[in-house]
Amino acid sequence: xxxxxxxxxxxxxxxxxxxxxxxxxxxxxxxxxxxxxxxxxxxxxxxxxxxxxxxxxxxxxxxxxxxxxxxxxxxxxxxxxxxxxxxxxxxxxxxxxxxxxxxxxxxxxxxxxxxxxxxxxxxxxxxxxxxxxxxxxxxxxxxxxxxxxxxxxxxxxxxxxxxxxxxxxxxxxxxxxxxxxxxxxxxxxxxxxxxxxxxxxxxxxxxxxxxxxxxxxxxxxxxxxxxxxxxxxxxxxxxxxxxxxxxxxxxxxxxxxxxxxxxxxxxxxxxxxxxxxxxxxxxxxxxxxxxxxxxxxxxxxxxxxxxxxxxxxxxxxxxxxxxxxxxxxxxxxxxxxxxxxxxxxxxxxxxxxxxxxxxxxxxxxxxxxxxxxxxxxxxxxxxxxxxxxxxxxxxxxxxxxxxxxxxxxxxxxxxxxxxxxxxxxxxxxxxxxxxxxxxxxxxxxxxxxxxxxxxxxxxxxxxxxxxxxxxxxxxxxxxxxxxxxxxxxxxxxxxxxxxxxxxxxxxxxxxxxxxxxxxxxxxxxxxxxxxxxxxxxxxxxxxxxxxxxxxxxxxxxxxxxxxxxxxxxxxxxxxxxxxxxxxxxxxxxxxxxxxxxxxxxx
Numbered sequence: 001x002x003x004x005x006x007x008x009x010x011x012x013x014x015x016x017x018x019x020x021x022x023x024x025x026x027x028x029x030x031x032x033x034x035x036x037x038x039x040x041x042x043x044x045x046x047x048x049x050x051x052x053x054x055x056x057x058x059x060x061x062x063x064x065x066x067x068x069x070x071x072x073x074x075x076x077x078x079x080x081x082x083x084x085x086x087x088x089x090x091x092x093x094x095x096x097x098x099x100x101x102x103x104x105x106x107x108x109x110x111x112x113x114x115x116x117x118x119x120x121x122x123x124x125x126x127x128x129x130x131x132x133x134x135x136x137x138x139x140x141x142x143x144x145x146x147x148x149x150x151x152x153x154x155x156x157x158x159x160x161x162x163x164x165x166x167x168x169x170x171x172x173x174x175x176x177x178x179x180x181x182x183x184x185x186x187x188x189x190x191x192x193x194x195x196x197x198x199x200x201x202x203x204x205x206x207x208x209x210x211x212x213x214x215x216x217x218x219x220x221x222x223x224x225x226x227x228x229x230x231x232x233x234x235x236x237x238x239x240x241x242x243x244x245x246x247x248x249x250x251x252x253x254x255x256x257x258x259x260x261x262x263x264x265x266x267x268x269x270x271x272x273x274x275x276x277x278x279x280x281x282x283x284x285x286x287x288x289x290x291x292x293x294x295x296x297x298x299x300x301x302x303x304x305x306x307x308x309x310x311x312x313x314x315x316x317x318x319x320x321x322x323x324x325x326x327x328x329x330x331x332x333x334x335x336x337x338x339x340x341x342x343x344x345x346x347x348x349x350x351x352x353x354x355x356x357x358x359x360x361x362x363x364x365x366x367x368x369x370x371x372x373x374x375x376x377x378x379x380x381x382x383x384x385x386x387x388x389x390x391x392x393x394x395x396x397x398x399x400x401x402x403x404x405x406x407x408x409x410x411x412x413x414x415x416x417x418x419x420x421x422x423x424x425x426x427x428x429x430x431x432x433x434x435x436x437x438x439x440x441x442x443x444x445x446x447x448x449x450x451x452x453x454x455x456x457x458x459x460x461x462x463x464x465x466x467x468x469x470x471x472x473x474x475x476x477x478x479x480x481x482x483x484x485x486x487x488x489x490x491x492x493x494x495x496x497x498x499x500x501x502x503x504x505x506x507x508x509x510x511x512x513x514x515x516x517x518x519x520x521x522x523x524x525x526x527x528x529x530x531x532x533x534x535x536x537x538x539x540x541x542x543x544x545x546x547x548x549x550x551x552x553x554x555x556x557x558x559x560x561x562x563x564x565x566x567x568x569x570x571x572x573x574x575x576x577x578x579x580x581x582x583x584x585x586x587x588x589x590x591x592x593x594x595x596x597x598x599x600x601x602x
Contacts (some may be wrong), residue, residue: 027120031102034540034541043103046245046249048097048584054600055252058255059256060274062270064262064446065259065474070209072088073194074204074207078475086217087213088213089193090189096586100183106123107123108123116183121188123140123171124171128239130238137167141166155191163177186500217235219232231255252598252600264447270573277594280571280573284349303570303574303580308362308587309361310359310496310497311357312358312494313355313563316453316491316562317521317560319486324436324438329416330419331560333419336397337456337460340398340563355564359499364545366553382526386557387557390554403458404462439488440470440489441487441488491520500532504529508524508529531550531554577602
């Protein structure tokens with residue numbers, strides 16, 4: 001099958017994938033949505049991991065905010081996001097060098113239906129939880145059913161496509177789907193597996209700090225103080241240490257997560273050596289703020305790690321549930337008034353490129369100009385539902401970089417007038433004479449975001465618009481965004497080179513009015529759901545890419561977000577003793593999510 005596959009293969013991002021859509025027809029060590037896994041059975045280590053990395057040391061990271069729960073699988077509570085990845089494992093593990101490819105972790109093999117109607121996993125007999133008990137078929141089935149029915153909303157959509165789950169023999173689990181979806185096999189392979197026994201006497205949906213998670217992962221939670229820190233220790237008896245998938249990973253003895261009230265306090269802690277690694281997202285800060293004694297002595301070093309992933313969307317989301325932002329012309333006016341070039345100069349010295357679409361900076365991003373070929377074919381049936389620019393081509397405005405942004409302000413005024421607004425006595429009003437205003441809700445702790453908003457407020461003032469800006473703590477922010485209580489808010493949505501079912505959670509109509517969903521802007525367009533569906537049923541890579549590019553056009557021309565910038569590199573300052581491999585995966589900045597393939601060596 002591999003030979004036949006390569007007769008129609010194309011080299012995409014350095015990874016061989018099959019455009020013929022060859023199927024998994026027998027149990028295998030890994031699974032690829034297109035073609036075959038790049039690594040053979042019995043591989044000794046991931047290509048970007050150092051199999052000789054020493055064990056020991058500690059890594060101390062900083063987080064802005066607080067926490068009141070240790071259960072990352074439910075909607076309730078504030079949880080350190082790292083626990084979902086450090087304290088739990090799944091049946092399969094992701095290779096960051098191959099989009100749409102997973103390798104066996106808790107499962108020793110996987111078999112998938114060619115048409116995407118079922119998948120079957122077989123557990124490793126040696127798989128163990130941190131308390132030494134075996135990972136059983138019952139644990140897996142309970143985990144899937146619990147997460148899919150009462151777990152976090154991110155688990156619910158895919159579970160709705162599962163028709164049945166049943167044991168197969170002593171260590172097998174088969175999931176049957178109620179509709180063809182080739183990505184579902186991979187999604188189910190990535191579900192965290194929980195210990196059923198731990199929750200027999202604990203309320204899963206109400207857990208807070210009274211239940212310390214028991215997982216099968218290399219790390220276990222050994223100490224914490226509510227809202228202050230969480231310490232995870234490498235399990236010396238971790239069951240999977242000799243797996244090729246794990247060799248050279250998770251070798252640091254302690255991972256400590258420290259929490260701070262704001263970014264300034266966190267940076268001061270790094271200067272003082274209280275935390276030993278920090279990710280810098282501001283280019284100007286990277287150039288100007290790191291000349292302190294520990295850096296001058298060489299105790300702190302600076303790593304710039306490139307990546308090849310899409311930009312995602314970072315900026316200010318407009319909530320189309322709010323009457324103010326239901327007209328696309330108003331949203332476009334808000335975009336025109338945002339003087340990106342001037343803000344980028346003041347904040348970054350003009351060094352950072354602007355995000356131009358949700359999947360820009362990658363092979364999945366929409367092309368400039370009018371839609372052509374397969375992209376145009378996919379969008380044409382939805383022409384009446386699309387906003388201007390989706391088919392013809394849409395780009396964000398470019399200003400002259402001067403503070404006044406006269407051209408942008410003129411265009412914004414024209415658009416507001418077209419939407420039924422006018423300026424009277426220096427105030428933007430609607431047809432009834434009521435002032436046009438809106439609420440911007442921000443989370444405490446980000447001086448950079450506040451600085452951007454302050455400049456933006458000056459521009460809006462030229463339009464006669466005076467928004468109300470409210471800054472709240474992390475708990476209030478979570479509560480308000482969960483119930484969509486804002487008109488505009490800062491928005492971050494990273495995307496990958498293998499987008500799929502999760503796109504429904506981000507901008508699908510089913511999530512538009514589901515409290516706690518990630519569809520903050522309330523994107524809802526039949527073309528969006530159709531393009532995601534096309535992605536999930538594409539028979540080959542080219543058709544899949546066309547569907548993603550078409551989705552990119554619908555989202556970008558929807559004018560839901562005022563985008564800011566992205567960094568084509570990750571900037572990480574860290575103690576000299578913290579090391580990472582020279583070989584980088586295509587998701588290069590994955591290395592910023594420590595510890596994984598990092599190690600500690602004096």
